[in-house]
Amino acid sequence: MAYITRQRLTAQLDGDFVVFMIGMRVNKPWKIHKWLPVFTAMPKMLRELTRQPELGLLEARLHVANPLSPMVVEYWRSFEQLEAYAHSRDNEHLPAWRAFNKHIASNGDVGIWHETFLVKAGQYESVYNNMPIFGLAKAGTPVPATGGRTTARGRLEGEGAAAPSKPLESGSAPTETP
Numbered sequence: 001m002a003y004i005t006r007q008r009l010t011a012q013l014d015g016d017f018v019v020f021m022i023g024m025r026v027n028k029p030w031k032i033h034k035w036l037p038v039f040t041a042m043p044k045m046l047r048e049l050t051r052q053p054e055l056g057l058l059e060a061r062l063h064v065a066n067p068l069s070p071m072v073v074e075y076w077r078s079f080e081q082l083e084a085y086a087h088s089r090d091n092e093h094l095p096a097w098r099a100f101n102k103h104i105a106s107n108g109d110v111g112i113w114h115e116t117f118l119v120k121a122g123q124y125e126s127v128y129n130n131m132p133i134f135g136l137a138k139a140g141t142p143v144p145a146t147g148g149r150t151t152a153r154g155r156l157e158g159e160g161a162a163a164p165s166k167p168l169e170s171g172s173a174p175t176e177t178p
Contacts, residue, residue: 056081
């Protein structure tokens with residue numbers, strides 16, 4: 001279980017980055033032979049990306065609000081790295097994409113989607129309270145949301161950012177497991 005950090009934190013990530021959301025929708029649940037290969041392709045890609053950080057993935061988290069429509073939120077260092085991974089013949093994505101198009105394409109059995117957001121340096125804000133290190137804070141560096149970082153506007157306008165942020169040190173905040 002993840003450790004809960006009992007402290008109000010925000011995320012700090014130097015430079016531009018990419019938020020990539022990708023998901024699927026099982027439209028015909030009885031066609032397991034159609035949707036299961038699509039469903040099992042993503043964990044293979046995420047394992048590969050985790051083992052090879054030079055490919056550019058900073059963090060990824062699976063979200064399952066509806067079991068028929070899982071999605072993954074990913075943080076990438078750059079769009080160029082995301083695009084290179086998508087087109088690489090040496091990685092898991094391209095064969096999975098080709099298999100999807102060969103066996104499903106637009107027949108309606110399984111839907112897939114993605115959305116890409118290019119985030120400029122400093123043009124984001126986040127806050128986490130009583131949470132494990134999560135999302136953008138895990139992709140970057142969790143820092144205390146104090147001083148000029150106590151409000152969303154302060155985080156967006158960089159108030160208090162003139163002084164370099166001190167990252168959260170391991171063990172500096174009380175934590176507990178849920």
